[in-house]
Amino acid sequence: MDPKDNGSKGYLFSIVLVAVLGGLLFGYDTAVISGAERGLQAFFMGAKDFTYTNVLHGITSSSALIGCIIGSALSGLMAARYGRKKSLFFAGICFFLSAAGSYDPEFLFFEKGVPSASLLVAFNLYRVLGGIGVGMASAICPMYIAEIAPTKKRGMLVSWNQFAIIFGQLVVYFVNLVILGDHIAPKMESLAEGVNRIINAGALAADGNWSVTTGWRLMFVSECVPAGLFSLLILLVPETPRYLAMTGREDKAMEVLSRINGRWRAEIILPEIKETVVEKHEKLRTYGFMVIFIGIMLSVFQQVVGINAVLYYAPRIFESMGMGNPMLQTVLMGVVNITFTLVAIFTVEKLGRKPLLITGSLGMAVGALGVALADAVPGLPGIIGVISVMVYSACFMFSWGPICWVLISEIFPNTIRSAAVAIAVAAQWISNFAVSSTFVPMYSWSPGFTYGLYCFFCVVAAVFVWKLVPETKGKTLEDMTRLWKKTA
Numbered sequence: 001m002d003p004k005d006n007g008s009k010g011y012l013f014s015i016v017l018v019a020v021l022g023g024l025l026f027g028y029d030t031a032v033i034s035g036a037e038r039g040l041q042a043f044f045m046g047a048k049d050f051t052y053t054n055v056l057h058g059i060t061s062s063s064a065l066i067g068c069i070i071g072s073a074l075s076g077l078m079a080a081r082y083g084r085k086k087s088l089f090f091a092g093i094c095f096f097l098s099a100a101g102s103y104d105p106e107f108l109f110f111e112k113g114v115p116s117a118s119l120l121v122a123f124n125l126y127r128v129l130g131g132i133g134v135g136m137a138s139a140i141c142p143m144y145i146a147e148i149a150p151t152k153k154r155g156m157l158v159s160w161n162q163f164a165i166i167f168g169q170l171v172v173y174f175v176n177l178v179i180l181g182d183h184i185a186p187k188m189e190s191l192a193e194g195v196n197r198i199i200n201a202g203a204l205a206a207d208g209n210w211s212v213t214t215g216w217r218l219m220f221v222s223e224c225v226p227a228g229l230f231s232l233l234i235l236l237v238p239e240t241p242r243y244l245a246m247t248g249r250e251d252k253a254m255e256v257l258s259r260i261n262g263r264w265r266a267e268i269i270l271p272e273i274k275e276t277v278v279e280k281h282e283k284l285r286t287y288g289f290m291v292i293f294i295g296i297m298l299s300v301f302q303q304v305v306g307i308n309a310v311l312y313y314a315p316r317i318f319e320s321m322g323m324g325n326p327m328l329q330t331v332l333m334g335v336v337n338i339t340f341t342l343v344a345i346f347t348v349e350k351l352g353r354k355p356l357l358i359t360g361s362l363g364m365a366v367g368a369l370g371v372a373l374a375d376a377v378p379g380l381p382g383i384i385g386v387i388s389v390m391v392y393s394a395c396f397m398f399s400w401g402p403i404c405w406v407l408i409s410e411i412f413p414n415t416i417r418s419a420a421v422a423i424a425v426a427a428q429w430i431s432n433f434a435v436s437s438t439f440v441p442m443y444s445w446s447p448g449f450t451y452g453l454y455c456f457f458c459v460v461a462a463v464f465v466w467k468l469v470p471e472t473k474g475k476t477l478e479d480m481t482r483l484w485k486k487t488a
Helices: 008-046 054-082 084-105 117-148 151-179 200-208 212-219 224-236 241-246 250-261 263-276 291-304 307-320 327-351 353-376 382-397 400-410 416-443 447-468 479-487
Strands: none
Touching: 008 084, 008 117, 008 151, 008 212, 008 224, 054 084, 054 250, 054 400, 054 416, 084 117, 084 212, 084 224, 117 151, 117 241, 117 400, 117 416, 151 212, 151 327, 151 400, 224 241, 241 250, 241 327, 241 416, 241 479, 291 307, 291 400, 291 416, 291 447, 307 327, 307 416, 327 353, 327 382, 327 400, 327 479, 353 382, 353 400, 353 447, 382 416, 400 416, 416 447, 416 479
């Protein structure tokens, strides 16, 4: 029997598997800094032509997020003009070049192993390039999956993208642990009454501090493997049927729809797609202000609850709590994150989007409050803080982690989806940069205040979802066009 008559689950699975590799790279690239940042900090503290401060380190650790903002802003234009598939290929190339460049930022222009202000700029430019790839993948991978997936499986399949993000983070936590091995964390000497801490570059080399001279480089270059694989495999998947229909390639759109859904179902779906893409140049305001506002605020709340401050600086946080090997605890947190992301994948189509978001927000508030109290109340054992971080992270993983991406990929009407997703995801990365770049100085000043603030935002996020976000479970992408036309 021709698989086009009934559709092929294997074909759909293989397409989604390739697409979620982009999510894995998203997670890998954003979390690789968690293991590398201490060695990187010590390396640039050895510079003789400038003082590498905590503020500079916060900016360097978060510099990829500048690229994420650029990449997400470009994603709408790229996806609309060149298609989802070609845009993802471009993102893969950005990942690969960034990983290679971050490993060897001295390439061609600088002396190997000698930190300087110019080298710091070069390193950050490579990280920004990787961020462009992350920004594009973060917007286009969920969009691609949503436009490929059958309605009843869309929420689950888009949630797999979040699983891939968290799995990528777990993989890089484990890779970082293996790379470091028995090498101790870099030792930093405090000079000038603790204001300016600097390590002499020559002393580093003499001491053979491997984690400072080599370890962080290997962490970054390890990303070349999944980046190269993704760039090759994305060439083998089809363009999405909705993009094909919007660009007049209806025969090709029918072929892809038939292979996924079966011919009889495709003959129903294609006319519905065509009905909603007749006007190809609709403006963002066509469907009113509220749909754009909700998309942006979903993105903002996903970040201001503070999760990426934990993901980027997990080893530093666990070390401050004095509970054993911080890298091992970071790997354990990665396992917890994977487990609770699976909860979302297998319940999103049963429970719906809103219940998971509200429950997760309140659970995160409890976890963040626990971390704040562990700092504020003298004598509480460190394990309280560790458990609270785990609860906080786990609740994010079954709620805001995957469900935010599901909603952003499906809530916008077809004709404005590319541009609207780009705006929403750009807002997400701007918020991410604000949170991540301020975390180190805020946490150094007061962990209790930092997590108390995140707790407050978690509660506000729950109220926002309860009052304003529509439930999209069981609705087709074309239904969203009709929904927002009614409210416009």
